[in-house]
Amino acid sequence: MPVPSSEFKKALKRLPDADKEKLLLRAVRRDAELYETLVFELLPEVTVEQVYEETTDRIHELFNVAVTGRLLNRSLNKALGKAVKESARSRRITKDKRLEIDLNLYALRLIFDNYTGQFDSPYNGFYVSTARLTARTAQLILANLHEDLWLEYKPELDDFLQQLHGRSKSRNLRFELPRELVVPS
Secondary structure, three states, X not given: OOOOOHHHHHHHHHOOHHHHHHHHHHHHHHXXXXXXXXXXXXXOOOOHHHHHHHHHHHHHHHHHHHHOOOOHHHHHHHHHHHHHHHHHHHHHXXXXXXXXXXXXXXXXXXXXXXXXHHHHOOOOHHHHHHHHHHHHHHHHHHHHOOHHHHXXXXXXXXXXXXXXXXXXXXXXXXXXXXXXXXXXX
């Protein structure tokens, strides 16, 4: 991403307000993420909760469309990849790291509630992607949240990891919570 030079900033300050408005409108028409970021920052009625709801709806729809695919394992793997991108996009828009964690957990809940039968498929792509997302979510919690919030997420992550380790495919993979997240019982 280019860094605006001082000459660019000076030229921007010299522009009349009408021209600034035209430039801004042209920029948001070209970049949907920029538009959503500005809507979030400028409109007080758009909240993190609203962004969460909209993103969970999109993630839910991604998995609903995946169920109709001919190759379910591959379709679910693609849906999971898109869901992770939606979570990251929402974090970039709101700059809220906890939102990304909550959205990742939402996607994992969808998977573990509806699609764990695909873990036993001869194709392991969906299983591996789910395991990686679980481990990545644990790392995000460790890196971005206060220690006290770890306890809020730990039971759910433990359940996901236990379900992953219970599969025959887990012998070849090793995904665990970071030591810092493991709290003595």
